[in-house]
Amino acid sequence: MKTTPSETSNSGKSGRWKLWLSLLLVVAAAVAMVAIPVFVIMPFKAQTVAGVEWSYRLRRLSPLATVVATILFLALCVMLWRGGRWPGRLAMVALLAPLLAVTWFARQNHFEWMFNPLPNADYARAGEAGFVADSDMVMAIEINGDAVAFPVREMAYHHVVNDVVGGKPITATY
Amino acid sequence: MWESEVEGKRLTFHLAGINNQNFIMRDEETGTWWQQVSGEAMHGPLKGKKLTRVDNDELTFALWKRENRQGRVLKPDERVKQNYEAADWEAQYAKFRVVTPVDRNDKLSPRTLIAGLVVNGRALAYPLPALEKQRLILGAVGSGGGVTPIFIVLGDDNKSVRAFERAVDGRTLEFYVKPGTSPIQLTDAETATTWDFNGKAVSGPLAGKQLKKIFALKDYWFDWKIYHPDTTVYTLGESPPQSKP
Secondary structure, three states: OOOOHHHHHHHHHHHHHHHHHHHHHHHHHHHHHHHHHHHHOOOOOOOOHHHHHHHHHHHHHHHHHHHHHHHHHHHHHHHHHOOOOHHHHHHHHHHHHHHHHHHHHOOOOOHHHHOOOOOOOOEEEHHHOOOOOOOOEEEEEEEOOEEEEEEHHHHHHHOEEEEEEOOEEEEEEO | OEEOEEOOEEOOEEEEEEEOOEEEEEEOOOOOEEEOOOOEEEEOOOOOOEOOEOOOEEEEHHHHHHHOOOOEEEOOOOOOHHHOOOOOHHHHHOOOOOOOOOOOOOOOOOOOEEEEEEEOOEEEEEEHHHHHHHOEEEEEEOOOOOOEEEEEEEOOOOOOEEEEEOEEOOEEOOEEEOOOOOOOOEEEOOOOOEEOOOOEEEEOOOOOOEOOEEOOEEEEHHHHHHHOOOOEEOOOOOOOOOOOO
């Protein structure tokens, strides 16, 4: 860091106050960036066009932005650590926790926690599919003679299945 | 159901969010966000592109099995199968509230199940309760020389829906359900040919002919209406839907 102990002491109390404010803003911005799309695109709520667009932008930016925020935060901590007291240092450690949490969360797809994906779809012969009731609905396709049924009760959970039917890559969605 | 390739590039889709009770998917390769029901790219590098639909049927397993003895069925994921929807999931979903604005003058309630068709760019919706009463509904879409005669039919399971064009070799046929048939069979007034539920002529003068299928999407009325605001809704007792001039 460029900041030397003498500079820190020269900048005095107001300088430290600015560093603390920056520290809090960095944490608040990172948390907001990750939390806003979670709330905007929540199930059983109405979404607006602008809300979805902003959620997209924030989701897109947050993996990188949270890392930048963490680096900034650590740089500010280094400046504040020297000459700091223990309550202040404890506060820094406490603030690091939510920052690390959102940095991790920005890399997760929480929708796939609720509804696990099915990357290796497996199939049974029509006559041996005892797991589907006759009255259950299926989404059925046939490509190049390859007839495949996707039971709706399975699809309503996974929502998306990427696979190949009749030599053609398809995505079944429900 | 969609082709996974866009401009020669295979995409892998993931569930990524929800937009007014229809889900958003994201592709791993470009990070673009897509609307599930329309296949349209909403945001991201592929914004404005559209996935190519693979027409699928929505049938009861019994009916599908009868038609596809050699077919294959997606197996449940053993790790999560306790989270799958219950057998009565349709009744449960029907109670979920709707978050988008409700039109007070609408003849249909938001959670009415409809079979939605798009023919010659015109959207048509057939409420399932009307299909349960009439089983087979004849229609014609378009005006003047560009009329496409169609029909929609509900299977004897009261769940499977199929729609077809009903012109064969330039001749428009009037279809009926053959009374007392299970699986149901159809016949036409002009030739008395017998047709199966898959639109294939099984016996009679036109035996061997195949009617052209029209993709029918079973959807909630509120969801269909968001993506097809100019839909003509079939109302029980009315003459078959004629599109607006």
